[in-house]
Amino acid sequence: MIAITEAQKQALVDNLQLESTYSELIYVCHRVLISLVTERARKLRAQSALQAQGLRVRLEMRVNRIPQALRKTNMQDLLDKYSAKAEVLPRQNAPTAPVQKQATVSPVMNRGVKRAR
Numbered sequence: 001m002i003a004i005t006e007a008q009k010q011a012l013v014d015n016l017q018l019e020s021t022y023s024e025l026i027y028v029c030h031r032v033l034i035s036l037v038t039e040r041a042r043k044l045r046a047q048s049a050l051q052a053q054g055l056r057v058r059l060e061m062r063v064n065r066i067p068q069a070l071r072k073t074n075m076q077d078l079l080d081k082y083s084a085k086a087e088v089l090p091r092q093n094a095p096t097a098p099v100q101k102q103a104t105v106s107p108v109m110n111r112g113v114k115r116a117r
Contacts, residue, residue, distance in 0.1 A: 004012075063071070070078075
């Protein structure tokens with residue numbers, strides 16, 4: 001049997017206590033880190049849910065601006081209706097003579113001049 005001195009025994013006990021304390025500290029730090037990450041993930045999920053809800057509301061508002069009768073019409077009927085109108089409109093509104101562009105006067109040149117009402 002190997003003889004161990006009292007000083008060596010005390011050093012071994014001190015090392016075991018130190019390792020035990022270190023292990024407990026690591027465990028506590030690990031638990032704290034896990035709780036921080038879990039809390040951050042919870043906050044990000046909540047923020048994401050709020051943003052998704054806001055997006056849904058905005059999209060619903062945009063859809064509701066379209067009359068319900070028009071929303072229920074199928075795409076082919078809409079295409080037929082509006083392509084027929086697009087063909088008719090240019091012929092009706094065709095200009096007879098080229099339109100001359102009027103010269104614009106800078107607002108700076110009008111300083112001190114009263115506006116006509």
